[in-house]
Amino acid sequence: MSLHLNLYHEVIKAKALKRRDPLKLTMYALSAVVAGFAGYYVLQAVKLHSLNSELATVKAEFDKLDPASKAAKAREVELSVKLKAGNLLVKKVENRFYWAPLLEQIMQVVPREVQVTRFVGDVSGEGPRRCALSIDGLSAGEDARHVAETLRTAIAEKISPQHKNVTSKFRMLEDGIEMAMLDGKQVPTATFAINVEFTSGEEPAPEPTRRKR
Amino acid sequence: MKLGKEEIQKLVLGGLMVIGVIYCYFTLLLGPLSRRQAATRKGIEDLGPMIAAAKAQIARTANVERAAPANMEATRQVTSMIPDGSPVAWFPPRVGDFFKQHGLEKSTTRLAGEIVEKEMVGFRRMSWSIDLPKVAFVPFATAVASLENEEPLLEISGLQIESGRDDLGSQRALLTVSNYVKQ
Numbered sequence: 497m498s499l500h501l502n503l504y505h506e507v508i509k510a511k512a513l514k515r516r517d518p519l520k521l522t523m524y525a526l527s528a529v530v531a532g533f534a535g536y537y538v539l540q541a542v543k544l545h546s547l548n549s550e551l552a553t554v555k556a557e558f559d560k561l562d563p564a565s566k567a568a569k570a571r572e573v574e575l576s577v578k579l580k581a582g583n584l585l586v587k588k589v590e591n592r593f594y595w596a597p598l599l600e601q602i603m604q605v606v607p608r609e610v611q612v613t614r615f616v617g618d619v620s621g622e623g624p625r626r627c628a629l630s631i632d633g634l635s636a637g638e639d640a641r642h643v644a645e646t647l648r649t650a651i652a653e654k655i656s657p658q659h660k661n662v663t664s665k666f667r668m669l670e671d672g673i674e675m676a677m678l679d680g681k682q683v684p685t686a687t688f689a690i691n692v693e694f695t696s697g698e699e700p701a702p703e704p705t706r707r708k709r
Numbered sequence: 710m711k712l713g714k715e716e717i718q719k720l721v722l723g724g725l726m727v728i729g730v731i732y733c734y735f736t737l738l739l740g741p742l743s744r745r746q747a748a749t750r751k752g753i754e755d756l757g758p759m760i761a762a763a764k765a766q767i768a769r770t771a772n773v774e775r776a777a778p779a780n781m782e783a784t785r786q787v788t789s790m791i792p793d794g795s796p797v798a799w800f801p802p803r804v805g806d807f808f809k810q811h812g813l814e815k816s817t818t819r820l821a822g823e824i825v826e827k828e829m830v831g832f833r834r835m836s837w838s839i840d841l842p843k844v845a846f847v848p849f850a851t852a853v854a855s856l857e858n859e860e861p862l863l864e865i866s867g868l869q870i871e872s873g874r875d876d877l878g879s880q881r882a883l884l885t886v887s888n889y890v891k892q
Contacts, residue, residue, distance in 0.1 A: 518716050522723025526730060533734045540742050547749040554756045558763070565763035568770035575773050581830040582784025585889060589787065592864045596854030603850070617868045 591697055593619045593627065598655070602631070605650040609637045609678065619696070627659070629692040630667070636676035640686035644669055648690050659694040667691045788891070790862060796820075796835050796890045804839055807859070811852035816841050824887060832889045836866075839884040846870065849882055863888040 502508070514520075595617065606612060614632035619625050631651070635643040644666075652664035672685030792799045801818035808816045821836040841849065849870070856863065867885030 517719065519719035519723055522720070522726065526723070526727055529727070530730060530734075533730075533739075537734075537738055537742065540739065540746065544742060544746050544749065547746060547753070551749050551752050551756075554753050554760065558756050558760050561760060561763040561767070565766045568767045572766070572770040572773050575770075575777050577830050578784075579773075579777065579780055581828065581832065582781055582787075584828055585787055585832060586783045588864075588889075589861045592857070592861075593866075594857050595865050595868055596850060596857055599850045599853065603846075611872075613872045615868070615870045619866055 591623070593625050593696055597658075598627075598629075601654045601658075602629075602651060605654045606647065607643065609640075609643045610635045610647050623697060624660075625696045627694050627696055629690075631690045631692065632688070634672060634676070634685050634687055636678050636683050636685045638683060640672065640684050641669060644686050644688040644690075647688075651690065651692055655692070655694055659696050662692070662694040664690060664692045787862065787889075791889070791891050793891070796833075796888075800835070800837065800888065800890075804837075807856060808839075808841065808852055811855060812848050813841055813844055813852055815843060821885065829889070831892050833892055834887050834889055836885065836887045839886060841882040841884070843873075843879050844870075844882045845879055849880070853884075860888070862890075 598617070602615075610633055612631055612633040614630070616630040617627065618629075619627045633644075633647075635641070635647065637643045648664050648666060652662050655664075656662045667689040669686060669688045672687050674685055675682045676685050677683075792803075797820055804818045805816050808814075817840045819838050819840075821838045824834040824836055826832075826834055853865065853868075857865065863886050865884055865886050867883075869883040870880045871882075872880045
């Protein structure tokens with residue numbers, strides 16, 4: 497077996513030490529990591545660029561739509577106000593209180609023994625209208641008070657089918673001083689004042705409310 | 710393998726460099742980039758509903774505009790019944806002529822006031838008192854019926870009929886009416 501002498505062991509050892517230099521190895525590793533990081537960064541930058549492009553497109557679309565939307569909103573409000581006023585006017589026209597049918601009904605129930613000397617009517621309120629009538633007059637007959645009472649109840653009965661909450665009350669009923677000539681006979685009289693109140697028209701339907709989602 | 714002092718120092722130095730690089734990368738480069746991405750994404754997401762709302766508003770208004778002529782036809786018809794000019798100039802003569810046509814020669818119409826109705830944009834409600842000093846009940850009631858039918862913008866809010874003390878055959882009538890006129 498021949499003797500082998502390594503006279504370069506110092507050089508080899510130095511080379512080996514240099515090859516496994518931790519700093520150098522760390523630098524290699526670091527370079528790899530940096531390269532990976534740089535790649536990922538570039539990828540993210542490209543993504544940001546595309547996002548920016550998308551945002552610019554969306555913003556341009558919004559900038560175009562926004563003034564049109566504001567103008568549309570103003571126009572809608574203007575139209576709504578006009579429509580509302582118009583509809584309200586039509587509704588008010590349709591929901592008017594008509595006096596002629598009421599006068600006709602009262603005329604039908606006033607008997608020949610009664611003379612109405614004063615008739616006052618007032619209507620107030622929106623939607624269901626509150627009506628108040630005051631009927632003053634003179635009744636004649638053997639029982640003049642009964643004639644007035646018959647008129648009071650007849651008015652209430654006549655009006656009730658068309659209107660609600662009908663009340664008919666005497667404000668005053670007194671025997672008259674004068675006598676009246678009826679069918680060739682002198683009969684006693686009574687003066688009366690009847691207050692009639694009733695409600696006409698329907699309650700306005702509540703406006704539909706939007707259900708919150 | 711046994712590490713020498715110099716190697717340990719180098720290892721520590723290398724480790725510190727790695728930590729420094731990672732910290733700088735995430736703090737100075739990737740962090741701001743991610744924040745900008747998130748902000749941009751949020752901007753896009755925020756604009757989405759706003760664009761949808763704007764489009765919906767435009768569509769809604771278009772629908773309202775399309776339906777408006779039909780909906781406003783009744784209003785147009787009603788408005789066309791109101792003459793132009795000051796109501797004091799045209800309403801009393803119109804009422805006078807109306808009652809004359811129904812055989813009630815004498816009538817006086819006076820302006821009683823104006824009723825404010827805020828929701829009635831474009832219209833005013835005027836209140837009038839009409840005095841008919843000598844009427845017979847039946848022709849008067851007929852005239853009232855005609856008035857109510859022919860003047861849809863007019864409403865009688867008060868009515869008073871009183872028989873005269875001397876002439877029981879004739880009565881005095883007083884009407885309180887209100888009518889809508891153009892603003």
